[in-house]
Amino acid sequence: MAILEILTYPNPILKKACAPVTDVNDELRKFLDDMLETMYQNAGIGLAAIQVGRLIRAIVVDIREDERGSSESKVHKLINPEILEKEGSKKCEEGCLSVPGVREEVIRAEKIKVRALNENGKKVEFIAEGLLAICIQHEIDHLDGILFVDRLSKLRRTMIKKKLNKLT
Ligand code: GNR
Ligand code: NI
Numbered sequence: 001m002a003i004l005e006i007l008t009y010p011n012p013i014l015k016k017a018c019a020p021v022t023d024v025n026d027e028l029r030k031f032l033d034d035m036l037e038t039m040y041q042n043a044g045i046g047l048a049a050i051q052v053g054r055l056i057r058a059i060v061v062d063i064r065e066d067e068r069g070s071s072e073s074k075v076h077k078l079i080n081p082e083i084l085e086k087e088g089s090k091k092c093e094e095g096c097l098s099v100p101g102v103r104e105e106v107i108r109a110e111k112i113k114v115r116a117l118n119e120n121g122k123k124v125e126f127i128a129e130g131l132l133a134i135c136i137q138h139e140i141d142h143l144d145g146i147l148f149v150d151r152l153s154k155l156r157r158t159m160i161k162k163k164l165n166k167l168t
Helices: 026-041 130-143 154-167
Strands: 046-048 058-061 076-087 090-094 104-108 111-117 123-129
Touching (some): 026 046, 026 076, 046 130, 058 130, 076 130, 090 130, 104 130, 111 130, 123 130
Antiparallel strands (some): 046 058, 058 076, 090 104, 111 123
16 A cells, blocks of 8 residues: 655646546556545545546545434445436535645535446446535546636636645
8 A cells, every 4th residue: 555645736737638447457456545545644535546646537435424424434436437417506615635725615416327437347327415426526527637626716716726826
């Protein structure tokens, strides 16, 4: 296991689109475990491969707590994830390990139907709601080179990018 380095804004790699995974093998499974360890180490609830510099369509998610406060831990390792259906919309305060220090409200679908491959290369489909749905949408955005700050109003986005650029 290894802790990986997380790329942060304004690293241009974070804007790139990621390529589909073509082979689910031991090397990928080990990488997904390293991603999970890196996510836990940084107290995150999700992580996309691109955030540690690998431009492939793979994400890990563990929201650990649902809205009712139950602390059941469910790890999702999703390869080539796709959103098949979206329903409703919901505003939720988001943060991102690649944009440290910023928390902003983003509007996303409330309920989604997801298709992906699991770590054994088997096709899975499931419905996600609540924080899990928000997090999966956030992670899939990363795979398309999109950060949550890109989903804010133009005014808000400009303000935040100014603030971040001052720090760098
Ligand atoms: O740790 C994270 N928390 C979070 C909170 C609300 C919405 C999305 C997220 S994902 C984020 C980790 C991260 O940057 N994943 O890409
Ligand atoms: Ni993020």
